[in-house]
Amino acid sequence: MITEIPEKKFKLPASGSVRLEAFSDGVFAIAITLLVLEIKVPHHEELVKYGGLAKYLLHLWPEYISYFLSVIFIGIYWVNHHWLFSFVKKTNHVFNLMNVIFLMCISFLPFVTAILGDFVLDEAFMQPAITFYCIGFLLPVIPVTLIVLYATHRHRLVDPRLSAPFIKRQLTKLYTSLTCSTLSIIVSFYSPYIAFSIVLAMFILFLLPPETPVYGE
Amino acid sequence: MITEIPEKKFKLPASGSVRLEAFSDGVFAIAITLLVLEIKVPHHEELVKYGGLAKYLLHLWPEYISYFLSVIFIGIYWVNHHWLFSFVKKTNHVFNLMNVIFLMCISFLPFVTAILGDFVLDEAFMQPAITFYCIGFLLPVIPVTLIVLYATHRHRLVDPRLSAPFIKRQLTKLYTSLTCSTLSIIVSFYSPYIAFSIVLAMFILFLLPPETPVYGE
Amino acid sequence: MITEIPEKKFKLPASGSVRLEAFSDGVFAIAITLLVLEIKVPHHEELVKYGGLAKYLLHLWPEYISYFLSVIFIGIYWVNHHWLFSFVKKTNHVFNLMNVIFLMCISFLPFVTAILGDFVLDEAFMQPAITFYCIGFLLPVIPVTLIVLYATHRHRLVDPRLSAPFIKRQLTKLYTSLTCSTLSIIVSFYSPYIAFSIVLAMFILFLLPPETPVYGE
Amino acid sequence: MITEIPEKKFKLPASGSVRLEAFSDGVFAIAITLLVLEIKVPHHEELVKYGGLAKYLLHLWPEYISYFLSVIFIGIYWVNHHWLFSFVKKTNHVFNLMNVIFLMCISFLPFVTAILGDFVLDEAFMQPAITFYCIGFLLPVIPVTLIVLYATHRHRLVDPRLSAPFIKRQLTKLYTSLTCSTLSIIVSFYSPYIAFSIVLAMFILFLLPPETPVYGE
Numbered sequence: 001m002i003t004e005i006p007e008k009k010f011k012l013p014a015s016g017s018v019r020l021e022a023f024s025d026g027v028f029a030i031a032i033t034l035l036v037l038e039i040k041v042p043h044h045e046e047l048v049k050y051g052g053l054a055k056y057l058l059h060l061w062p063e064y065i066s067y068f069l070s071v072i073f074i075g076i077y078w079v080n081h082h083w084l085f086s087f088v089k090k091t092n093h094v095f096n097l098m099n100v101i102f103l104m105c106i107s108f109l110p111f112v113t114a115i116l117g118d119f120v121l122d123e124a125f126m127q128p129a130i131t132f133y134c135i136g137f138l139l140p141v142i143p144v145t146l147i148v149l150y151a152t153h154r155h156r157l158v159d160p161r162l163s164a165p166f167i168k169r170q171l172t173k174l175y176t177s178l179t180c181s182t183l184s185i186i187v188s189f190y191s192p193y194i195a196f197s198i199v200l201a202m203f204i205l206f207l208l209p210p211e212t213p214v215y216g217e
Numbered sequence: 218m219i220t221e222i223p224e225k226k227f228k229l230p231a232s233g234s235v236r237l238e239a240f241s242d243g244v245f246a247i248a249i250t251l252l253v254l255e256i257k258v259p260h261h262e263e264l265v266k267y268g269g270l271a272k273y274l275l276h277l278w279p280e281y282i283s284y285f286l287s288v289i290f291i292g293i294y295w296v297n298h299h300w301l302f303s304f305v306k307k308t309n310h311v312f313n314l315m316n317v318i319f320l321m322c323i324s325f326l327p328f329v330t331a332i333l334g335d336f337v338l339d340e341a342f343m344q345p346a347i348t349f350y351c352i353g354f355l356l357p358v359i360p361v362t363l364i365v366l367y368a369t370h371r372h373r374l375v376d377p378r379l380s381a382p383f384i385k386r387q388l389t390k391l392y393t394s395l396t397c398s399t400l401s402i403i404v405s406f407y408s409p410y411i412a413f414s415i416v417l418a419m420f421i422l423f424l425l426p427p428e429t430p431v432y433g434e
Numbered sequence: 435m436i437t438e439i440p441e442k443k444f445k446l447p448a449s450g451s452v453r454l455e456a457f458s459d460g461v462f463a464i465a466i467t468l469l470v471l472e473i474k475v476p477h478h479e480e481l482v483k484y485g486g487l488a489k490y491l492l493h494l495w496p497e498y499i500s501y502f503l504s505v506i507f508i509g510i511y512w513v514n515h516h517w518l519f520s521f522v523k524k525t526n527h528v529f530n531l532m533n534v535i536f537l538m539c540i541s542f543l544p545f546v547t548a549i550l551g552d553f554v555l556d557e558a559f560m561q562p563a564i565t566f567y568c569i570g571f572l573l574p575v576i577p578v579t580l581i582v583l584y585a586t587h588r589h590r591l592v593d594p595r596l597s598a599p600f601i602k603r604q605l606t607k608l609y610t611s612l613t614c615s616t617l618s619i620i621v622s623f624y625s626p627y628i629a630f631s632i633v634l635a636m637f638i639l640f641l642l643p644p645e646t647p648v649y650g651e
Numbered sequence: 652m653i654t655e656i657p658e659k660k661f662k663l664p665a666s667g668s669v670r671l672e673a674f675s676d677g678v679f680a681i682a683i684t685l686l687v688l689e690i691k692v693p694h695h696e697e698l699v700k701y702g703g704l705a706k707y708l709l710h711l712w713p714e715y716i717s718y719f720l721s722v723i724f725i726g727i728y729w730v731n732h733h734w735l736f737s738f739v740k741k742t743n744h745v746f747n748l749m750n751v752i753f754l755m756c757i758s759f760l761p762f763v764t765a766i767l768g769d770f771v772l773d774e775a776f777m778q779p780a781i782t783f784y785c786i787g788f789l790l791p792v793i794p795v796t797l798i799v800l801y802a803t804h805r806h807r808l809v810d811p812r813l814s815a816p817f818i819k820r821q822l823t824k825l826y827t828s829l830t831c832s833t834l835s836i837i838v839s840f841y842s843p844y845i846a847f848s849i850v851l852a853m854f855i856l857f858l859l860p861p862e863t864p865v866y867g868e
Contacts, residue, residue, distance in 0.1 A: 019676060019733050026680025029243025033251060033324040034684060041255065041331040042313060053336055054345035075317030082236050093860035100726030106685040114692040119704055128705035209310035236636040242453060246460025250468060258548040269563035270553055292534030299453050426527035459670060463677025465760040467685060475765040487770055488779035509751030516670050643744035
């Protein structure tokens with residue numbers, strides 16, 4: 001059974017940003033779902049050590065919190081990625097590769113989350129666990145900033161009517177995120193609590209809806 | 218190779234509910250498929266302990282049942298999510314985030330299922346395993362109720378012609394599910410068998426097809 | 435940013451078979467990809483036992499073969515699922531649930547494959563490993579047969595012009611598959627080699643392209 | 652609720668290359684995301700052995716590099732697969748099966764990556780680990796070459812206006828990749844360093860954008 005693919009006009013967008021978005025949605029969906037694999041199902045012997053299943057499940061609370069934070073974190077990136085494509089009008093090879101780098105940082109998050117959930121309550125390992133989480137928090141901001149810079153530079157890949165002040169505001173937000181994340185990494189060596197508070201504060205700011213794209217001068 | 222994305226008119230829906238649905242479908246598909254990873258492949262030593270591979274595979278029966286129940290459970294949510302989008306006409310930032318919370322509860326199910334499958338036959342751990350399963354059963358109902366409340370409040374995101382009595386009937390069903398799930402958690406501390414029966418009864422009710430949306434007064 | 439979803443006419447198909455196909459494609463894609471997780475990365479101590487990494491990787495050959503067979507097997511089902519939707523014109527609640535059951539059988543295959551790959555070379559466990567594989571081979575055929583029966587009964591969900599003899603030929607093929615798979619399970623208790631040969635023969639037949647749908651009397 | 656699927660004209664492409672691309676995107680997305688599962692979360696005892704969490708996380712550097720290389724590698728294949736479908740106009744049964752074989756090689760990469768990351772620093776196992784990586788690098792090139800040969804032979808599945816010299820250039824590139832990958836495997840037995848350099852060189856060449864399809868004589 002040979003299946004004809006219809007006229008080129010319909011085909012081109014499909015192989016343009018539609019596939020890029022579908023591929024990215026796939027990575028987001030999997031990264032969110034894989035997070036739960038990091039919460040370990042106990043063996044019978046472990047349960048005895050913890051004093052029963054109920055106690056074991058309760059003592060997992062830091063893992064539930066880091067699971068929750070990471071799901072919301074990936075969800076926010078999904079919302080913003082989707083928002084980005086409301087004004088990006090073209091894709092090219094460099095943009096595609098940058099997007100792959102960004103997705104790599106997103107799919108690294110289940111590992112970062114597992115480290116945080118497992119060791120944040122452990123006096124000896126809390127500091128490196130939080131430093132690592134701050135690094136994991138910074139990582140996706142770098143390619144996102146590069147992607148927005150690359151796409152908006154001389155309106156390379158965005159709608160030509162997209163307002164310059166709108167672009168500037170987005171870049172300012174991204175530079176602020178980069179600065180705060182870098183700061184949180186440095187601070188984490190001295191005070192993990194303050195570092196984690198910075199991350200949480202950024203987190204809450206990220207929850208705010210992204211600005212609606214502005215067109216025209 | 219630069220790929221032009223065509224006229225905005227086609228683009229907008231793609232970045233609207235189409236991506237939300239694609240992303241959600243991805244999470245449903247992965248959650249269903251990950252469930253099988255919780256059924257462990259035995260080591261040679263374990264097989265000797267269980268008296269052979271055939272006996273080992275047969276003794277896994279509670280895992281097969283909890284696998285089956287969880288697949289159907291996620292499948293029902295997929296059907297209902299898909300039905301929800303037959304009358305939701307717009308999405309916004311809050312709706313997107315609520316949907317992420319809902320998907321988080323769905324992707325938590327493989328963990329809940331693994332706990333049930335591993336410990337339901339163990340006298341000592343049966344009660345907490347069933348309580349945990351009842352909690353896992355309740356969890357997605359909460360964001361679903363909030364999503365429907367949010368979307369239908371003053372027809373915020375739904376078709377303006379959607380009938381008010383239809384909306385009311387859906388909310389009544391959701392409140393009933395919330396009440397029964399909460400009840401099953403409480404009951405599970407005293408009688409795990411009755412709690413599990415409540416869950417199974419709700420399960421069978423959930424299998425019924427959702428009501429076709431009614432438009433007009 | 436509120437995103438309007440356009441006219442209902444475009445919306446309905448999207449929530450019809452398009453989402454069903456997308457969801458199913460997700461499950462197929464994940465099931466194929468999860469198969470590799472069943473091939474274990476060795477610990478250093480194991481390597482010493484096997485006499486080095488090269489020897490370890492070579493001795494994994496039954497796992498590579500069962501990986502290969504299962505990928506092709508899932509791939510064939512994907513091709514046939516896709517072919518099914520070239521003549522299925524509607525979906526309904528029962529059809530959706532049947533499809534979930536079918537996908538459950540598909541996502542069970544990584545477990546079946548792991549059991550075969552791990553134990554087929556082990557004298558003591560070869561017979562149950564092959565019986566289990568034959569069961570895993572039979573499992574998806576059951577819901578597929580029910581799906582085709584349900585969809586084609588009085589042309590319930592298929593194109594009304596679909597030729598009756600074409601439908602009959604498809605059902606005959608499915609009954610033959612059911613019979614052969616059941617036979618292979620029974621035979622596997624007496625002669626695993628003959629059972630595996632039946633499965634391989636069916637496998638090669640499945641590789642043939644499905645019949646192009648015939649319309650009109 | 653019965654959902655009608657609209658006119659056949661819209662349906663056919665959806666079951667043509669659109670589903671093939673969606674399915675492939677799913678596999679690419681999952682393969683990229685699964686890679687992180689191969690980076691193991693440590694147990695408390697292991698941390699003591701390594702001298703703390705920070706040291707453990709630092710000593711994982713070869714795993715981070717092999718993670719990075721594999722993500723980019725899969726990303727490049729995704730970009731090229733997407734490019735391939737800008738001139739492939741039809742699909743058929745053989746093409747679908749070849750694509751499944753190709754996806755199998757892609758989803759094998761997380762295993763190859765894990766082996767490289769775990770053993771490349773181990774004197775005793777470095778040579779087989781690199782040989783295995785070279786094999787993993789060669790594997791997807793074989794089905795890609797066959798797919799392009801099959802689709803372009805007498806313009807079987809590609810746009811009939813696709814330029815013959817363009818096709819020839821693509822095949823020459825593929826034959827070169829095949830030769831270099833095979834060479835790297837042979838060389839890896841004598842000098843893993845040179846073999847790895849060949850792979851890295853090919854890698855950098857693969858990063859260049861694929862040629863825009865040329866139409867007309």
